[in-house]
Amino acid sequence: MPRFALKIEYDGGPFAGWQAQANQPSVQGAIEAALARLDPGFADGARIAAAGRTDAGVHATGQVAHADLQKNWDEFRLAEALNWHLKPAPVAIVAARRVPDDFHARFSALERRYLFRLVSRRAPVTHDRGLVWQVLQPLDAQAMREGAAHLLGLHDFTTFRSTMCQSASPVKTLDQIDIEEVAMPHGREFRFTLRARSFLHNQVRSIVGTLERVGAGSWSPERVATALAARDRAACGPVCPPHGLYLTGAEYPDDPFRD
Template identity: 45%
Template sequence: MPRYKFIIEYNGSAYHGWQYQENLPTIQGEIESAIFKITQESIRLQVSGRTDAGVHALGQVAHADINKLMDPFRLTYGLNHFLTNKGISILSTETCDTTFHARFSTKARTYLYKIINRRAPLTVDMKLAYHVPLPLDVTSMNEAAKYLIGHHDFTSFRASECQALSPKKTLEQAEFKQSNNLIEFHTRSKSFLHHQVRNMVGTLCLVGVGKWQPKDIQIALLAKNRKAAGPTAPPDGLYLREIIY
C-alpha cells in the first residue's frame, strides 16, 4: 500500500485546530474528507505536530497510507479542488517509503510568531498576527530570549494539559527580527511542549514592554512553575513554519 507525504499550508482562523473532532471543523477532518471524495477510502492522517485552534501552518507535514495508487501531482490537484475556499492548501504530495513517519521521523520543527506593534487595531493582518499596542523593545526581548536557548526544563512554559513525557527540551533558536512595526519571532527545536511557543512569546512581551528585565526570564525558567512565567500569547500570530526530516 503506497504511503503519501503531504506538505500543507493553512489558515487556522476558522478551525478548531488540526485534530479531527466529530461535528467540528478541523484541518484534519477537511483533508480526510477530501481524500475520501477522491479515493472512497476512510483514512487517518498522521501529522508531524497538531496545531491548536486559530494557529496557522506554512509547512505542516502529514502522511497517509492509501490503497489506491495515484499520481502525486494529480492527487494534489484533486485535493485542492475539494479544499477550495477552505483556507487549506496542499503544497505538495509525494510517495514515500513506509519507514517514513510524519511525526516520528521529525528531526526539527520551526515556528514563526508574528506581532504587529502599533497603537491602531489590525485590518489586513486581523487573525494573522498578534496586536500589541504598547511599544516593544526588541533588543531587550532578544537579550531575554537567549536565556531560553539550550537544553532546559520548560515546565514554566508548558500548558497544564500538555501530554509530553518530559518537560525537558532543547531550544535551538529563539530570536526576534523587526521590520518597521512587524516583529517576527523565529524559533526551532526538535519538539515543543504544548503552548510552549505562545507562552514564551507572552512572557517575552513582558520584557518588551519593560515590566520585566531580561534576566527575569531566567528566574521564571528556573522556577519550573507555570505561574512564574507570563501569559499565553494568542494563537493568531503563530505559524508552524517548517518540518525538518
C-alpha cells in the first residue's frame, strides 16, 4: 500500500481538535471522511496519523499527516481530490507527497514549530477575529523576551503543562522562543515562535499566557524563572485561549515537502 504524506492547513475554530472523537467534529475526521470517498481502506475505517494533536480551536498552517492508500495516486490529483471532498470544511491539503513506508508523521518528526499571535489594542479586531488572542493593555516586548530567555534549553516544564498531560516526562528541551513585534492600526501584534522536538499538553499556551503577564507589568521577567523552578502548576500564569495558536510545521530527516 503506497504511503502518502499530507501537508494540511485548517481553521480550528469549528473543530473539537485534531483527533477524531465520537459525536464531535474533528480535523482528522474530516480528512478521513474525504479519504473514504476515494479509497476502499478508509471506507472500512483506516486511520491517518499526524505530527501533532492540536486542541480544540487551535489552527495549523503546516500540520503533517500520513495515510496508506490502496491506489497509487498522482500526488497533485490526490491533493485536488481531497480538497474537493473536504468542502466546505475550513481544511485544505496544501500538498501530497509519496513517501517511504517507514515514514511516520509523528514518530519520524525531529521537531515541531508553533506560532502564537497576540494583539494588543483597545478596538476589537475584525478581520482576525478568532485567529488572534486580543488584550487591551500595552505590552513590553523586551520584558517578555527577558522572561522567555529563562525557558530556553532543557528543563522540567511541570509548571507549564496541563494536569491532564499524558506525556511520560515533563522534561523537554525548548530550542527557540522568539517574539516579534509588528505595528498594526492603533495597536501592536506580538508573534511568538516556538520550536522543540515535542511539546507538553498546553505548554505553548501556558508559556504565552505567563509572558503576557510579564509584558503587562504584572510579573517581573525573573518571576518566570521562579515559576519554572517551582515545578508546580499553581505557579503558572493564566493559560491563554487556543485561537491565537498555530501549528506551523514539522521537520523530518528527509522532508517530503522541502521543494
